[in-house]
Amino acid sequence: MRATYATKPREQVSAVLRREKRYLSAAEIHAILRKSRTNVSLSTVYRTLDLLAGKGQASARVDERGETTFVVCDQSHHHHAVCNGCGKVEDVSCEAIESVAHALRSHHGFKLADHEMEFFGTCGACR
Amino acid sequence: MRATYATKPREQVSAVLRREKRYLSAAEIHAILRKSRTNVSLSTVYRTLDLLAGKGQASARVDERGETTFVVCDQSHHHHAVCNGCGKVEDVSCEAIESVAHALRSHHGFKLADHEMEFFGTCGACR
């Protein structure tokens, strides 16, 4: 069995994600850490992000420039509301999906198994 | 002003997308064309896909391996139902989003501007 060590570099990478609460690429996280004189190699940033995503503690998305970006999020099923202003991401539950599942079944003969949603707009703080 | 020529390679790339109706990467399209002894360079496949996506005639998604894949779709706002069995993609309209927008506003103070949804399940033919 493979153990997982709690190391300083890993904690520093997650700390950035927890503090920022917005989608960040490995390079951005690396840059943020350097600014605060915290040296974590880019490789380790990548490895830590994969680890967090694997544990479901972070979720990934590819931005328009083709870079993979990550946010912290809880492990239950949910969706993200991304603010166009500050970039902050809020977790959103999905009750509304039941009616969509029914419509897919009756109009398309499609049996829904899973779904992904993402919302973009303006958060309370930015309004 | 920039004119757009209707060329044989472009037509061949779109023909593959129209025939397959599922998410395909540039490399996959290139391979499919080669099998039918149709030689279109990989660069041209990429360029044509960008063109179609730009015109809204195809939509892109990044798969788990990190490759960008494309499907044909209509230009109006809609979502995709992807079959886990055959991979075929169906366009789905979104009426259900109104209630979601309202919930986001009242529960999160979030003003919805745009959204993305993707559905996964089993299509009529595969059941």
Added chain:
DNA sequence: CCTAATTTGCGAATGATTTGCAAAATCATT
């Protein structure tokens, strides 16, 4: 068929991500 404009194909360049490996850090036990 001519000419100008656009596109193609090739190979080289790019840029994000991964990987190999030796050195450093972590953990559970003395």
Added chain:
DNA sequence: AATGATTTTGCAAATCATTCGCAAATTAGG
């Protein structure tokens, strides 16, 4: 707090999808 087994780190090199430069080929229109 020292030991030893295991995991992680950092670096540089390798990978791999995608982009780019440019000469040759194709297209649109008169």
